[in-house]
Amino acid sequence: MIIKQRTFPRDIEQLQAIERRLPESHPQMPKVKEHLKTRLSGHKGELALNFPLSYLSEHYHIFHHLRLYDGTHYFQIDCLILTDQWILIVEAKNIGGELFYNQRFNFLSRTWDDGPQTFSDPVLQVRRHRRQLQQWLHLKDFPDIPIYCLVANSHPGTSINTDDPSLDIVIRTEALPEKVEEIDRNHTGERLTQTLTNFISKEILESDLPTDYDYMKELSVNNSDIKKGVFCTGCQRLAMVWEYGRWKCNKCSHRDKLAHHPALRDFCLLNGPKITNKRVRGFLLIKSPTIAQGILKKTCVRYEGTKKSRVYFLRY
Numbered sequence: 081m082i083i084k085q086r087t088f089p090r091d092i093e094q095l096q097a098i099e100r101r102l103p104e105s106h107p108q109m110p111k112v113k114e115h116l117k118t119r120l121s122g123h124k125g126e127l128a129l130n131f132p133l134s135y136l137s138e139h140y141h142i143f144h145h146l147r148l149y150d151g152t153h154y155f156q157i158d159c160l161i162l163t164d165q166w167i168l169i170v171e172a173k174n175i176g177g178e179l180f181y182n183q184r185f186n187f188l189s190r191t192w193d194d195g196p197q198t199f200s201d202p203v204l205q206v207r208r209h210r211r212q213l214q215q216w217l218h219l220k221d222f223p224d225i226p227i228y229c230l231v232a233n234s235h236p237g238t239s240i241n242t243d244d245p246s247l248d249i250v251i252r253t254e255a256l257p258e259k260v261e262e263i264d265r266n267h268t269g270e271r272l273t274q275t276l277t278n279f280i281s282k283e284i285l286e287s288d289l290p291t292d293y294d295y296m297k298e299l300s301v302n303n304s305d306i307k308k309g310v311f312c313t314g315c316q317r318l319a320m321v322w323e324y325g326r327w328k329c330n331k332c333s334h335r336d337k338l339a340h341h342p343a344l345r346d347f348c349l350l351n352g353p354k355i356t357n358k359r360v361r362g363f364l365l366i367k368s369p370t371i372a373q374g375i376l377k378k379t380c381v382r383y384e385g386t387k388k389s390r391v392y393f394l395r396y
């Protein structure tokens with residue numbers, strides 16, 4: 081049974097908004113594209129878990145993409161499976177090529193079309209997450225539930241090798257149901273009561289925190305570098321102009337009453353939900369404060385303050 085569904089990651093949406101609104105010639109653009117490629121590939125790896133996990137019975141409590149706090153650090157788990165006997169955490173990967181898990185020096189290398197590359201070791205990472213989850217269970221005064229961990233790679237063009245013949249936690253994603261059965265078969269130990277299992281399940285869900293990210297800061301992108309205006313919903317070009325109560329594109333003559341919504345969503349992804357009349361005019365390229373106010377009143381969920389100091393809150 082899926083307790084927490086996976087949603088499209090908001091940090092990827094922020095990267096997409098930056099890519100959409102940064103001039104192609106901007107010096108940080110290659111970094112933005114590289115980050116976006118890596119995050120989309122990682123997300124693909126997480127999505128690939130859906131199908132094999134659909135073979136598991138209702139008895140398994142499945143959580144996608146969790147962010148928990150162990151008392152010192154935050155940690156993210158791609159997928160967690162809870163039963164009344166054990167917990168399994170899965171680190172999802174989508175890395176193609178000839179992979180070599182070097183367990184002596186803990187790194188992952190790969191040979192691929194674009195040459196050799198080295199990555200941080202997912203095995204080390206998932207074992208660290210296991211220790212952090214143990215710590216989280218202690219913090220919550222839960223019993224010591226055995227925690228298994230796996231690294232599941234979903235890329236179809238992958239061969240996996242290692243210098244450690246005992247390394248048995250790296251699998252191909254489609255082998256996940258068999259691996260879960262194997263854990264079930266070999267596991268011996270006490271069972272938790274149904275009430276306690278459900279309670280832990282509820283506590284995991286309630287402790288899940290939103291992902292913390294700010295790529296604008298991380299990639300040193302200034303607000304002044306961001307292209308302003310409303311993208312045409314017909315030809316995708318900038319910028320539509322507000323004319324007689326709707327947006328009009330001077331390039332393809334397309335008209336749209338609601339074209340400001342994707343632009344305000346971009347604003348929200350890049351700057352957060354707070355916006356003022358002045359900033360909305362600057363971002364949508366509108367001159368009239370009255371028109372800006374009309375748009376804000378229809379779009380925003382609430383506001384604080386009066387007159388010029390009024391701050392509106394977007395919800396996208």
Ligand SMILES: [Zn+2]
Nearest residue numbers: 312315329332
């Ligand atoms: Zn157009």
